[in-house]
Amino acid sequence: MSSYEREMKKKEEGDNFSETRINIPALKYFWQSSPLSGSREGSIHNFLRDLKLFDNFTDNELRVFSQFLHERNFEPGEVIFNNGDSGFGFYMIYNGLIELYAERFTKEEEESRASTFTACIAELGKYDYFGEIALMDNLNKRNASAVSKEHSTMFAIFRPDLEDMIEKHPKIAAKFYQSLSLVIVTRFKIVASDLKKMQKKMVEINGPSN
Amino acid sequence: MDRAIKSKGNNSLTQSIIFSIIILLMIAVAYNLKSIMLPAGIAYIFALILKPYINGMRTTDAKGKITYVVLLLGGLVLFTFPFANGVVSIADEWHKIEEYLPRLESYLQNKFSVLSADVEQRFNYKLDINPVDQAILYIQDNMKSLVVLLPNLVSTILEWGFLIPLFLFFMIKDGRNMTVLFLKIVPNKIVEKTYYLSHQFNTKFGDYIFAKFIEAGIVGIIITTGLLIMGFPFAFLLGVLAAITNILPYIGPILGYVPALILALVDQSSTSQLGAMTLLYVIANVIDLALVFPILVSRIVNLHPLIVVVSVILGSQLMGFAGMIISIPLAAFFKLLIIELYKEYFSNPEVN
Numbered sequence: 001m002s003s004y005e006r007e008m009k010k011k012e013e014g015d016n017f018s019e020t021r022i023n024i025p026a027l028k029y030f031w032q033s034s035p036l037s038g039s040r041e042g043s044i045h046n047f048l049r050d051l052k053l054f055d056n057f058t059d060n061e062l063r064v065f066s067q068f069l070h071e072r073n074f075e076p077g078e079v080i081f082n083n084g085d086s087g088f089g090f091y092m093i094y095n096g097l098i099e100l101y102a103e104r105f106t107k108e109e110e111e112s113r114a115s116t117f118t119a120c121i122a123e124l125g126k127y128d129y130f131g132e133i134a135l136m137d138n139l140n141k142r143n144a145s146a147v148s149k150e151h152s153t154m155f156a157i158f159r160p161d162l163e164d165m166i167e168k169h170p171k172i173a174a175k176f177y178q179s180l181s182l183v184i185v186t187r188f189k190i191v192a193s194d195l196k197k198m199q200k201k202m203v204e205i206n207g208p209s210n
Numbered sequence: 211m212d213r214a215i216k217s218k219g220n221n222s223l224t225q226s227i228i229f230s231i232i233i234l235l236m237i238a239v240a241y242n243l244k245s246i247m248l249p250a251g252i253a254y255i256f257a258l259i260l261k262p263y264i265n266g267m268r269t270t271d272a273k274g275k276i277t278y279v280v281l282l283l284g285g286l287v288l289f290t291f292p293f294a295n296g297v298v299s300i301a302d303e304w305h306k307i308e309e310y311l312p313r314l315e316s317y318l319q320n321k322f323s324v325l326s327a328d329v330e331q332r333f334n335y336k337l338d339i340n341p342v343d344q345a346i347l348y349i350q351d352n353m354k355s356l357v358v359l360l361p362n363l364v365s366t367i368l369e370w371g372f373l374i375p376l377f378l379f380f381m382i383k384d385g386r387n388m389t390v391l392f393l394k395i396v397p398n399k400i401v402e403k404t405y406y407l408s409h410q411f412n413t414k415f416g417d418y419i420f421a422k423f424i425e426a427g428i429v430g431i432i433i434t435t436g437l438l439i440m441g442f443p444f445a446f447l448l449g450v451l452a453a454i455t456n457i458l459p460y461i462g463p464i465l466g467y468v469p470a471l472i473l474a475l476v477d478q479s480s481t482s483q484l485g486a487m488t489l490l491y492v493i494a495n496v497i498d499l500a501l502v503f504p505i506l507v508s509r510i511v512n513l514h515p516l517i518v519v520v521s522v523i524l525g526s527q528l529m530g531f532a533g534m535i536i537s538i539p540l541a542a543f544f545k546l547l548i549i550e551l552y553k554e555y556f557s558n559p560e561v562n
Contacts, residue, residue: 067386070393070394070401071394072398074398078398079399080398081402086406086550086553087402088406089402158401158405159406159409160405160406163409164265167262167266168265168268168269169269170269
């Protein structure tokens, strides 16, 4: 969904459309329909627009941000990173299927591309993203293993790119860090609520500790 | 223009083979095109030094950009006059050195004959070899070869004058695109670490060379100003020499001081003048060690003194003067590389 469509949908959902104001979405529509604009089908810019992570980015900011991305292709069974590895990249899935595991793959498993793990923490598909801790943590340690289950195409941003972005486009870098912080906070809240539920269950099973 | 997505299949084995072939080809080209690699290397260092300022200029608003340009032009105007003056003075002093050489020779010959007579009297041993004659012969030979090589040298400098700005322009303009293109061929397994380590190396290398230039400049200015105030001959030349030798750690300041000491002895300067000159060199190096080095250099490379000395010796043996300069940031990079490899292969991931 393009930004134009998104804005129109919001307005249809109940926003009062003021005719007296300049119609920015309409201008945006003409801009985006230009063959030279960055909103062509299949452009990185268009893909980023559909990611929740970039909700607060303007079209121009997305265009600039897309210049810092690297397209990476993975084969079925290829390990993207291993638990405990040094990591410096954040990945956004354009297509394919990624599985995350808490365990670390052995060298043999990595080479044979056949894992024995069954307990997958999460299965991620198009428009999902992972590896954000690597951009924020100074220890740069991966706390899960990621493996590509199909032919996958992802857009990665690495820590050096972000350092470059901070120097060249500090506003965009700040917005990106803000978005990442929100993602981490959301994930933290989920973990905290899961922990509470587990504690409750343990109390129910074992009875109060005192 | 926005980037479009071109999804394609990928084979990691093919990727690894292509990557290895390209790296080998790059090494072979670099080895066979030494005449181009040197100006390219200098342009690369300049690009690393200039990168933060160009980025700074890009990010500021119109007012900031005007301030940058005004500061740059003001700096150029302020710097041009003393620089041009300095070059003229250095050239003058270089010509005057020729007058000093016979005096230096006779002074050294005298000192050596006194020393050899003393040795003969005390130990009954005659010194057969005269190091002064040998040193003078060595200098004369080198001067002759310099005259023969001068046309070549001039053409090389002219070639560099064209090549370095050209390389610099494209490195600044397309540096990021080159990095992105290179990363495309790096296998998935090592792409994150390769990029991170090369980025760290570039940052450390650029910062270190820049800090060293500033440090050398400060020492050179203090020495030149001090010697000019004292009325010491060859103030500009000695200042430049002190700045250049300062690039070498530990032995550099002593090497910078020796020519001034010899000149003072040849000139038969008074004890007070000799003392004042020595004090000036001490003060300049104390300022360097206590203020400039901790603020500018040590935060960039945090290495044990022994590693610094060993890396400088290794660098000088392998690549001469250039090796001495780049050995320290290279050692800092290897330290980082070893730490990363250690983390990768020896640290327990469960503990981390």
